Amino acid sequence: MLEIRRYERRHMLVDLDICDGDSENCLGRIEDIAVQGMRLASSQPFEVQSTLTFEMTLPSSSGDTRRVLLTARVMWCDEIGTPGEYRSGLELIGLSENEIDMLKRFMAQNAYENRWQDIARDMR
Numbered sequence: 419m420l421e422i423r424r425y426e427r428r429h430m431l432v433d434l435d436i437c438d439g440d441s442e443n444c445l446g447r448i449e450d451i452a453v454q455g456m457r458l459a460s461s462q463p464f465e466v467q468s469t470l471t472f473e474m475t476l477p478s479s480s481g482d483t484r485r486v487l488l489t490a491r492v493m494w495c496d497e498i499g500t501p502g503e504y505r506s507g508l509e510l511i512g513l514s515e516n517e518i519d520m521l522k523r524f525m526a527q528n529a530y531e532n533r534w535q536d537i538a539r540d541m542r
Contacts, residue, residue: 439471476520
């Protein structure tokens with residue numbers, strides 16, 4: 419499958435679970451993130467083209483944090499080698515300019531561009 423990305427994907431430095439905006443049940447853990455979407459590891463499959471609503475705490479321009487409600491469309495979902503473990507690609511939809519700025523700040527603080535380059539550099 420050909421991947422077309424407008425923004426660089428960044429890998430998470432910390433484990434971050436996201437919870438359903440309505441029930442607060444854990445949907446899964448973010449593995450990598452970009453301004454337009456993320457890859458989610460979960461113990462449940464999500465229907466492709468379904469919509470998920472979830473909360474994230476993001477840094478604001480004033481330096482404090484703010485919980486924001488985000489919406490994403492499930493673009494793909496695959497069961498990985500271990501039964502009952504899934505990876506899903508989520509496309510964030512309907513983001514405001516302020517939410518995009520907050521997401522970029524979050525990524526700068528909690529994610530890195532290329533973990534393999536970083537690991538190789540640290541091993542030298």
